Amino acid sequence: MGRVSSVAAYCLLVGLYAVERLAELVLSARNIRWSLARGGVETGFGHYPSMVVLHTGLLVGCLVEVLVLDRPFLAWLGWPMLALALLAQGLRWWSIRTLGHRWNTRVVVVPGMPLVTGGPYRLVNHPNYVAVVVEGVALPLVHTAWVTALVFTVLNVPLLAVRLRAEEAALGRGRGRGRG
Template sequence: MNTRRFTALIAVVAAERVLELMVSNRNLRWSEAHGGKEFGAGHYPVMVALHSALLAGSLLEARRRRPRPVFGWAMAAVVLAAQGLRWWCIRTLGRQWNTRVVVVPGAARVVDGPYRRLPHPNYVAVVAEGAALPLVGGAWITAVVFTLANAALLRTRIRVENEALQGLT
């Protein structure tokens, strides 16, 4: 994939992130109005920075190094599949979906859609996209750095979510 197309892909993913944040903020307001409590707020700024760095790092590395993409179109297909899974998760969770960990008292734990088979399917999408997106443009250093940093962050995030959700049925 050439640099212009890769830049367009990064722009589309960035726009998708803005849309996610809009949905998340709407859901956060609803959750707060229904007594929702946030857990693990301390790691949220790190998560935002890491995901922003993924987009910026992918673009900068691809432009600077002009590496030759390996499996670029295959990785683009992984990115597209990850987006599909992410939005399936968002749709399944409805108002309970958020980029933060917010639990509404009395809300039932969602076990439909992709949650029927996986406890944290959204993170499957995050991991797949985080590894594949930089590789579309040949930015393998960004892919490796994001994957390692994301693994550490997800350990914390999943622990926080599991602890927060223990009270739900």
């Protein structure tokens, strides 16, 4: 794959991720309305703006690093990272589908609803966050944007810790199946 075509393909990939994120936000807004109509309560909203900035920064960083710093596509790294990024997307949408109307990008919980224990939640408490961690490394490394992968990962660790504490508190427990 030539340099121009690999960069164009990568820009298209990141663009598709951006469109997917916008679709998530539309779905999330619909689901938040559903939850609030059933007495849902939002908590832990203080970290949300930082999360939006960080996740937007991941996509922007992927493009800027590849375009400005002239990162190459290395097939031995790029193809496996693409596979991981796509698997992470699959896990994300499996999580979203399993939670149904209860999935959203904020921490909104409808009191009294039972915890979801099916789908990927029977395997791990927060499968969507597993997807985020994998994607934060894999998507940039598809085109060797290692600085973006490193910065996102380092900044995501404390943010994810705050998010997990907020979700666990909202769900009224210290362990068990999550919603993320």
